[in-house]
Amino acid sequence: MKRTKYTATAAALLAAAALTLTACGSDDASDPVAVVSEDASSKGAVTVLDQPFEKPDLVLTDTHGKKYDLRAETEKRPTLVYFGYTHCPDVCPLTMNNIAVAKKQLPRAEQDKLRVVFVTTDPKRDTPAELGKWLKGIDPDIVGLTGGFAKTQAAARSLGISIEPTTKDKNGKVVSTHGTQVIAFSPSTDKGYLLYSQDATVDDYTKDLPRIIDGRKP
Numbered sequence: 001m002k003r004t005k006y007t008a009t010a011a012a013l014l015a016a017a018a019l020t021l022t023a024c025g026s027d028d029a030s031d032p033v034a035v036v037s038e039d040a041s042s043k044g045a046v047t048v049l050d051q052p053f054e055k056p057d058l059v060l061t062d063t064h065g066k067k068y069d070l071r072a073e074t075e076k077r078p079t080l081v082y083f084g085y086t087h088c089p090d091v092c093p094l095t096m097n098n099i100a101v102a103k104k105q106l107p108r109a110e111q112d113k114l115r116v117v118f119v120t121t122d123p124k125r126d127t128p129a130e131l132g133k134w135l136k137g138i139d140p141d142i143v144g145l146t147g148g149f150a151k152t153q154a155a156a157r158s159l160g161i162s163i164e165p166t167t168k169d170k171n172g173k174v175v176s177t178h179g180t181q182v183i184a185f186s187p188s189t190d191k192g193y194l195l196y197s198q199d200a201t202v203d204d205y206t207k208d209l210p211r212i213i214d215g216r217k218p
Contacts, residue, residue: 078114082181159181
C-alpha cells in the first residue's frame with residue numbers, strides 16, 4: 001500500500017481537503033477546525049499522527065443513564081471514539097457496523113479489552129434510551145454517550161473534529177453536521193495516534209485492531 005511523507009506545510013493542505021464536515025444525508029462540507037500532521041505511516045483511509053491527540057476530558061451520560069468519564073473509564077484501554085447521531089442515514093451506521101464486524105473477528109479476550117465509544121452530536125433526540133436501542137442493533141457493547149452539546153463540541157474540537165448544532169434542511173428534515181473521523185487511542189499512552197476517515201473498511205479495522213489493542217502502530 002502506498003505510503004507518503006508529508007511536511008507540516010503539506011499536512012495543512014491535506015487537512016483542508018480531508019478533515020471536512022459532513023451533514024449526514026447531504027453533500028454539505030466546510031473547513032476543518034484543526035490541522036493534523038502525518039508521518040510516513042499514512043496510508044489510504046488511515047492516518048498515523050506524529051503529534052497524537054490528548055484524550056478529551058469528557059463526562060457525559062451513558063445509555064444506562066449513568067455518568068461516564070471518558071478518561072477514567074478508558075484509561076490504559078484501547079479505545080475508538082466517534083462522533084455521530086442515530087438518525088444519520090448513511091455514514092454513522094456504516095462506520096459503526098464496520099467496526100462491529102471487525103471487532104467480532106477478534107478473540108473474546110481482545111474484544112473485552114477494546115472500548116468503542118459513540119458520542120452523539122444530536123443529544124436532543126438521542127436520549128440514553130434511544131441511543132441504547134440504536135446501538136443494541138449494532139453491538140450492545142459499544143458505549144453510547146449523550147449530554148450537553150457545548151461540552152461535546154469542545155471535546156470533538158480538541159480532536160480536530162468539527163460538529164455543529166442540528167439544523168433543518170430544505171425539506172424540513174433535521175440533520176447533524178459533523179466530522180466523520182474515528183480516533184484510535186493507544187492503551188500504552190492513552191493518546192490518539194490513529195485517524196480513520198469515513199472510507200475505512202471492515203478490512204482496515206480487521207487488520208489494525210489487534211495492533212491497536214497491543215498498543216502498537218498498525
